[in-house]
Amino acid sequence: MNDIMIGRFVPGDSWIHRLDPRTKMIGTFIFIFVMLWSTSWATYAWSAAFVVLAIRLTKQPFRLYWDGLKPIFWLILFTVVLQLFFTPGTPVLLHAGPLKVTIPGIINAIYVMIRFVLIILMSTILTLTTPPTSIANALESLLKPLKKIHVPVAELSLMLSIALRFVPLLMDETQKIMNAQKSRGMSFSTGGPIKRAKAIVPLLIPLFVGALQRALDLANAMEVRGFQDATQRTKYRVLSYGSNDRSAFIGLIGFTIIFIGIKFFIK
Incomplete structure (x- = not known):
């Protein structure tokens, strides 16, 4: 149970730790959206390289993130098995009643597993480097326009x-x-x-x-x-963007542009 990393904050002084929580939250949302758009080995490899770089910038051991994956391993495995046996296509490698193992099913199962792992790792980076109160304040700031339609953002x-x-x-x-x-x-x-x-x-x-x-x-x-x-x-810590946040947004835009280029020009 202690391996579950959701909501846990590990103090540090890394470049990722010093980013504004809104920057990290926006980056996480964009990464998740981009991952749902990924459909090739090249895009998954580029996304994995981006996540590995982000983890290195947190100055936290990879084992910490691996421990965070273990509690939800069975959920990932269950989803992978569903994709493996219920994805139609040809050629069929194994056929047992309604269950079929096909080449497209194997590829799709691997894609789903990689997608799950990368999204969870990126979300873990957000929670491990950002205090829960900062995440809440960032969400309130990002949702502030909804106050005009009387949404209880606070x-x-x-x-x-x-x-x-x-x-x-x-x-x-x-x-x-x-x-x-x-x-x-x-x-x-x-x-x-x-x-x-x-x-x-x-x-x-x-x-x-x-x-x-x-x-x-x-x-x-x-x-x-x-x-x-x-x-x-009132807020004790007032959120404000700095030079690190501008650099992070430039890096995020660069990642997205390269991702789109890989998706459409590398088959």
């Missing part, structure tokens, strides 16, 4: 900030409960799938009670501090 950003902060806390709480259960003789890694699923049930009740208690404590803390309306909040 409340949405506050909820996002709280949610991001609660994810690692809940994961840590789950790990503590699992350790307590193991010390009492409970096993979560033996037996068949049904037995393992039943072993998870004793985790749910204390985790649910703990989450409710944390939410109640947070609500009381906000109330005693006079919190009334998220739109009236």
Whole structure:
């Protein structure tokens, strides 16, 4: 559970850490959109090189990102298997009832796996180098035009900030409960799938009670501090673009232009 990186911030002084959170958020959204447009080995290779460069700029070990991938390995594997056995095409390499393994299916499964991994890695870069409160402030700033149509942008950003902060806390709480259960003789890694699923049930009740208690404590803390309306909040850290952000946008534009050139001119 401790390997889940969503919502976790690792302090640092890298070039990526010093970027404005809005720059990192816009870059992540653009990268995800570009990846959904990728349809060739060359574009995936270029995107992978871009992600590797971004990871190097964070000055954090690759093992940290690999540990973040392991908890969702089964989700990636499940998606890859669906693509492998249910993608039509020819030639057919294996045929067993409704299941077919084709050359297009193998290629599509590999594409999907690479796409998942790269998108998750880029999203992990955002969360590991940006505090949850900065992500919420960046989202509020980017969505500010929606205030004109009465969208509660401040409340949405506050909820996002709280949610991001609660994810690692809940994961840590789950790990503590699992350790307590193991010390009492409970096993979560033996037996068949049904037995393992039943072993998870004793985790749910204390985790649910703990989450409710944390939410109640947070609500009381906000109330005693006079919190009334998220739109009236002031910011201790004011977001501002700098020279590093301009360089990042130039690099992002260059990546996108080269990606488009590869997609249309390299087959």
